[in-house]
Amino acid sequence: MSAPSPVPMVTLSLQQVEDLTFAALVASGLSLDNAHSVTASVVAAEAEGVHSHGLARLPTYCAHASVGKIDGKALPTLTRPRPGLVRVDAADGFAHPAIDIGLPALFEAARTQGIAALAVTNSYNCGVVGYHVERIAKAGLMALGFVNAPASIAPMGGTKPVFGTNPIAFAVPQAGADPLVLDQSSSVIAKSEIVVHDQRGEAIPLGWALDKDGAPTTDPKAALAGGTMVPSGGHKGAGMALIVEMFAAWLTGANLSIDASSFADNAGGSPRTGQFFIAIDPGPLAGPEAGARLAHLFAAITGQEGARLPGMRRAAARVRTAREGVSIPKALAAKLEALAG
Amino acid sequence: MSAPSPVPMVTLSLQQVEDLTFAALVASGLSLDNAHSVTASVVAAEAEGVHSHGLARLPTYCAHASVGKIDGKALPTLTRPRPGLVRVDAADGFAHPAIDIGLPALFEAARTQGIAALAVTNSYNCGVVGYHVERIAKAGLMALGFVNAPASIAPMGGTKPVFGTNPIAFAVPQAGADPLVLDQSSSVIAKSEIVVHDQRGEAIPLGWALDKDGAPTTDPKAALAGGTMVPSGGHKGAGMALIVEMFAAWLTGANLSIDASSFADNAGGSPRTGQFFIAIDPGPLAGPEAGARLAHLFAAITGQEGARLPGMRRAAARVRTAREGVSIPKALAAKLEALAG
Numbered sequence: 001m002s003a004p005s006p007v008p009m010v011t012l013s014l015q016q017v018e019d020l021t022f023a024a025l026v027a028s029g030l031s032l033d034n035a036h037s038v039t040a041s042v043v044a045a046e047a048e049g050v051h052s053h054g055l056a057r058l059p060t061y062c063a064h065a066s067v068g069k070i071d072g073k074a075l076p077t078l079t080r081p082r083p084g085l086v087r088v089d090a091a092d093g094f095a096h097p098a099i100d101i102g103l104p105a106l107f108e109a110a111r112t113q114g115i116a117a118l119a120v121t122n123s124y125n126c127g128v129v130g131y132h133v134e135r136i137a138k139a140g141l142m143a144l145g146f147v148n149a150p151a152s153i154a155p156m157g158g159t160k161p162v163f164g165t166n167p168i169a170f171a172v173p174q175a176g177a178d179p180l181v182l183d184q185s186s187s188v189i190a191k192s193e194i195v196v197h198d199q200r201g202e203a204i205p206l207g208w209a210l211d212k213d214g215a216p217t218t219d220p221k222a223a224l225a226g227g228t229m230v231p232s233g234g235h236k237g238a239g240m241a242l243i244v245e246m247f248a249a250w251l252t253g254a255n256l257s258i259d260a261s262s263f264a265d266n267a268g269g270s271p272r273t274g275q276f277f278i279a280i281d282p283g284p285l286a287g288p289e290a291g292a293r294l295a296h297l298f299a300a301i302t303g304q305e306g307a308r309l310p311g312m313r314r315a316a317a318r319v320r321t322a323r324e325g326v327s328i329p330k331a332l333a334a335k336l337e338a339l340a341g
Numbered sequence: 342m343s344a345p346s347p348v349p350m351v352t353l354s355l356q357q358v359e360d361l362t363f364a365a366l367v368a369s370g371l372s373l374d375n376a377h378s379v380t381a382s383v384v385a386a387e388a389e390g391v392h393s394h395g396l397a398r399l400p401t402y403c404a405h406a407s408v409g410k411i412d413g414k415a416l417p418t419l420t421r422p423r424p425g426l427v428r429v430d431a432a433d434g435f436a437h438p439a440i441d442i443g444l445p446a447l448f449e450a451a452r453t454q455g456i457a458a459l460a461v462t463n464s465y466n467c468g469v470v471g472y473h474v475e476r477i478a479k480a481g482l483m484a485l486g487f488v489n490a491p492a493s494i495a496p497m498g499g500t501k502p503v504f505g506t507n508p509i510a511f512a513v514p515q516a517g518a519d520p521l522v523l524d525q526s527s528s529v530i531a532k533s534e535i536v537v538h539d540q541r542g543e544a545i546p547l548g549w550a551l552d553k554d555g556a557p558t559t560d561p562k563a564a565l566a567g568g569t570m571v572p573s574g575g576h577k578g579a580g581m582a583l584i585v586e587m588f589a590a591w592l593t594g595a596n597l598s599i600d601a602s603s604f605a606d607n608a609g610g611s612p613r614t615g616q617f618f619i620a621i622d623p624g625p626l627a628g629p630e631a632g633a634r635l636a637h638l639f640a641a642i643t644g645q646e647g648a649r650l651p652g653m654r655r656a657a658a659r660v661r662t663a664r665e666g667v668s669i670p671k672a673l674a675a676k677l678e679a680l681a682g
Contacts (some may be wrong), residue, residue, distance in 0.1 A: 003419060003602030049454065081625035082455025086426050093370065114423025115457045116621070119626050122595060144584075156640075158648030162641050171583045174592075182584060184577050220438050233574025235526050239651060240581070243485075243511045243523060250513075250635060251483065251621065253628040269458050278456070278619065284422035285460050287594040300496075300503050 012331045013325040018043045021058060028062035030072035030250050037096035041127040046326045049317030052192035053128045055328050055336065056199060060264060063337050067266045070094060070124050076101055083114045088120045092270040096175040099275065107139045110279035111213035119252040120275040125263045126329035129169035130183030137171035137179030141279040146247035147171040148273050151257040153187055154228050159214045159227045163241035164257040165191045175291050182310035186241035187229035194220045247276040348541050351674045354666040359384045360528035362399060362680035369403035371413035371504055378437035382468040387667045390658030393533035394469045396669050396677065399541060401605060403680050408607045411435060411465050425454045429461045433611040436467035440616065444660050448480045460593040461616040466604045468508035471524030478512035478520030482620040486510040487588035489614050492598040494528055496578040500555045502569050504582035505598040506532045516632050523651035528570035535561045541670065588617040647650035
C-alpha cells in the first residue's frame with residue numbers, strides 16, 4: 001500500500017537547515033536563547049535522518065509560539081529539592097531550554113551523589129529523546145529518559161487512548177566513540193511518522209495504528225482523527241507506556257497524557273507535558289574492566305551476521321547528511337522560508 | 342496444540358508451601374538467614390499464582406545449593422560508594438539475602454538524596470522481580486528494577502542469544518491500597534513458563550520461542566535446547582533487553598548474560614548475574630495533588646470496559662490462594678518432600 005512519494009523534493013545543507021530553523025523560530029516570537037536551544041535539536045534530528053522530529057515539525061513549533069499556545073520567551077526556573085533531584089519548571093515554554101538549564105546541575109549531582117534525576121515539568125514536545133540522553137552520556141554518565149505526550153495509546157484491554165506514545169531512551173558513554181543511544185516509543189511506531197506519511201500523501205503499513213473504532217487502518221488521516229497507536233508487543237508496550245507516564249508525567253507534576261492538549265493543533269493552551277532523566281556515574285559500580293566488558297557485549301552483537309547495535313542507522317545518516325545535506329518536500333521548504341521572512 | 346495437563350495434581354496451603362520450602366532449603370545446606378529470605382519470595386510467588394518462580398523452581402534452587410553451584414551460606418557484603426549508591430556483593434550466594442540487606446540502606450538513601458540505587462552483583466536468580474520492587478513501594482518510594490539472566494534472546498537482526506529474558510519491574514505506592522506493580526520480561530513470555538510447560542508435558546504456543554535453527558517451535562524441549570526466546574515487539578523487545586542488560590549486568594559489575602552459567606542445570610559454577618533497583622521519593626516532585634492525580638490516571642484505565650491495571654490478576658490470586666491454597670504437580674510435591682527429608 002505504501003507508494004513512493006509523489007511530492008517534489010528539495011535539498012538543504014545542514015547549515016541551511018540551521019539558518020532556516022533559527023530564522024523561522026525568531027520570526028515566530030522566540031527569544032534568542034530559546035531559539036538556539038530548539039534549533040540545535042532540529043538540526044541534530046535532520047542530521048540523523050529523523051525528519052519527523054526535525055523540519056517536518058518546525059511549522060508546528062512556529063505556529064504554537066505565534067498563537068501563544070506555548071511561550072517562546074519563557075524563562076525556565078530551576079530548583080534543587082534534594083541533593084539528587086533537579087527540578088525545572090519550563091513555564092509553558094519549549095522543553096529544550098528547560099532541559100538545557102537542567103543538564104549542568106544534573107551532571108554535577110550525578111557525579112557527587114552517584115545517581116541523580118532531572119524532572120522537567122510544564123513543558124512541551126522535546127523532539128528526539130535520544131538527543132538529550134546522548135548529551136548526558138557525552139558528560140560520561142549513563143542515562144535513561146522518559147517523555148510523555150498527548151494520549152494516543154489505549155491501556156491493556158482497553159480501546160480509548162490513555163498514554164502518549166511515551167518513548168524511553170537510553171545512552172551510555174563509550175571510550176573513543178560516540179555514546180551508544182537507544183530511543184524507542186512504546187508504540188509500534190512514533191506518532192510523528194504517521195504525520196510525515198500524511199504530509200507526503202502516503203499510506204501507512206497495517207499494524208501501526210487503529211482508527212477511532214479500533215479497526216486497523218492504512219490511512220494516516222484515520223489514525224490521526226481520534227484513532228489510537230498500536231502498542232509495541234501488545235500489553236507489554238502498554239505496560240512500558242504506563243511506566244513512562246509515571247516518570248515523565250505523574251512524578252514531574254506535569255499534565256498526564258489524558259489531560260495534555262495536542263502537539264499538532266493550536267487548541268487547548270499549553271500541553272504542559274513532562275520529561276524525566278536519570279543520570280548515573282558508572283565509575284563507582286561498573287569496575288575497572290567496564291570498558292572491556294562493554295566492548296565484549298557489543299562484539300557479541302556486531303559479530304553476528306545481520307545483527308546491529310541501536311543507533312547505527314543514525315550514525316550512518318550523520319555522515320551522509322554532513323556530505324549530502326537533507327531532502328525535504330519542496331512545499332515544506334517554501335512554507336519555512338515564508339515563516340523565516 | 343496446548344493440551345490440558347495430564348499430570349496428577351495436589352493442593353497445598355500457603356503455610357504448607359512455606360514449611361516445605363524452608364525445610365527443603367535448609368536440608369540443601371542453606372543458612373537459616375538465607376533460607377528465610379528465599380522462602381519469603383517462593384511463598385509470595387505461589388500466593389500470586391506465579392508458580393514458575395515459586396515451587397516449580399525450588400528443586401533447582403536446592404540442587405544448586407547442594408552441589409555448590411551457589412553458596413547457600415553466603416554472607417553478602419554492603420558498601421556505599423556514593424551517597425546515592427548502595428552496592429551489595431552477593432558473594433556467589435542467593436540474590437534474596439543480598440537484596441534484603443540492601444533495601445534498608447536504599448530506603449534511607451532515597452529519602453535523603455531524593456533518588457538512590459541498589460546494585461547487586463555476583464548474584465543469582467532473584468525470583469519475581471515485582472516482589473522486590475513492591476517492597477520498595479511499600480516503603481513509600483517509586484521503584485524500578487532490572488534483572489539479567491543467562492542469554493536466551495538474540496539481538497536486533499541476529500540469531501544467537503546475547504541477552505537474558507531480562508525483566509523490568511516498576512512499583513508505585515498508593516494511599517490505602519497495595520502498591521501498583523508491573524513486572525514484564527523483554528521476551529514475549531518468561532523463560533520459566535517454558536520450563537513449566539516442559540515439566541507438565543504441555544506444548545507451548547507458537548510465537549513464544551524459536552528452536553536452535555531460528556525456526557518457530559511449539560516444543561518446549563526444542564526451545565530450551567539451544568533455542569532462543571522471541572523478544573516482545575520484535576526489535577523493541579531486544580532493545581529493552583539491552584537496556585536491562587546495561588543496568589543489571591554491566592553497571593553492577595556482574596556477569597553479562599552471555600557469560601552467565603545456566604539457571605537450570607548444575608554446570609558452569611556460579612551464574613554471578615546482577616540486579617539493579619532505583620528508588621525515588623515522589624514527595625518533592627509529584628506535588629500535593631500526587632494522590633489525586635494517580636487516582637485520576639488509574640480511573641481512566643479501570644473506567645474502560647475490558648481494560649485493567651497491571652497486577653490485578655496477581656491481586657486476585659492472593660485472595661484465592663489464601664483461601665484455597667495452591668495446586669502443584671503431585672510428582673513435584675513428592676520430590677520436595679524428599680528434599681525436605
